[in-house]
Amino acid sequence: xxxxxxxxxxxxxxxxxxxxxxxxxxxxxxxxxxxxxxxxxxxxxxxxxxxxxxxxxxxxxxxxxxxxxxxxxxxxxxxxxxxxxxxxxxxxxxxxxxxxxxxxxxxxxxxxxxxxxxxxxxxxxxxxxxxxxxxxxxxxxxxxxxxxxxxxxxxxxxxxxxxxxxxxxxxxxxxxxxxxxx
Numbered sequence: 001x002x003x004x005x006x007x008x009x010x011x012x013x014x015x016x017x018x019x020x021x022x023x024x025x026x027x028x029x030x031x032x033x034x035x036x037x038x039x040x041x042x043x044x045x046x047x048x049x050x051x052x053x054x055x056x057x058x059x060x061x062x063x064x065x066x067x068x069x070x071x072x073x074x075x076x077x078x079x080x081x082x083x084x085x086x087x088x089x090x091x092x093x094x095x096x097x098x099x100x101x102x103x104x105x106x107x108x109x110x111x112x113x114x115x116x117x118x119x120x121x122x123x124x125x126x127x128x129x130x131x132x133x134x135x136x137x138x139x140x141x142x143x144x145x146x147x148x149x150x151x152x153x154x155x156x157x158x159x160x161x162x163x164x165x166x167x168x169x170x171x172x173x174x175x176x177x178x179x180x181x182x
Contacts, residue, residue: 001025005041005071007063009056009078010049019045029062043072043153046079048160052122053081053091060086072153080156081122084147087132087154090125094143097121103159104139113139116159123158 004024019026024045027037044066049056056078064086066073075083085091098118105114114136126134126144136145136157145158 002043003027003041005029005037005044005066007044007046007059007079008049009047009059009082011047015045015047015076029059038066038071041071043074046073046075046083046156048077048079048119050078053078053085056082067152067154070152073155075156077120077158077160080147080158081120081124083154083156084124087147087149089132089147091122092125093122094120094141098123098138098140098143098158105145105159106137106139107135108137109135116145116161118159120158 002022002024004019005027006019007029016026027041044063046063059082063073063082067086073083081091098120100119101115101117103116103118105116106112107114123143124147131150133148133150134144134146135148137143138145138158143158146156148155
């Protein structure tokens with residue numbers, strides 16, 4: 001069993017189900033989270049949610065602290081954007097946004113194409129940071145779809161890999177154990 005601290009920014013029920021299916025016990029971040037919980041967790045999951053990531057700044061210090069103490073962290077969509085901002089990636093609003101269940105994503109390392117569900121209007125700019133790998137790219141507009149720290153256990157994905165009412169090509173994203181210990 002893996003103990004996960006879920007930073008819930010608007011998490012869908014399908015994400016809870018997939019984390020549980022992948023042997024995770026979920027602690028959900030509340031306004032007054034007990035510090036004792038931090039001693040129990042093996043990893044952090046920053047969820048998706050609506051809107052502009054700057055509206056969620058109340059979570060920034062908690063996330064920065066968890067990054068500082070090197071707790072393995074995985075995030076999707078809005079969580080991906082927040083993780084990028086906190087790691088000094090440039091941030092911008094897309095002209096048309098990415099919406100729909102048929103967004104092609106290219107993994108430059110294994111040269112595979114995946115179909116993902118996307119629903120966002122903001123993205124991170126690829127500023128070629130030496131301490132991050134960007135392995136997934138949108139085939140629509142070449143925007144980065146993931147960031148992966150070289151020095152810390154941080155991985156994020158821009159889309160919705162849970163595929164609830166959509167594609168499930170990236171469902172393995174929820175195998176948290178492999179992400180933490182690979």
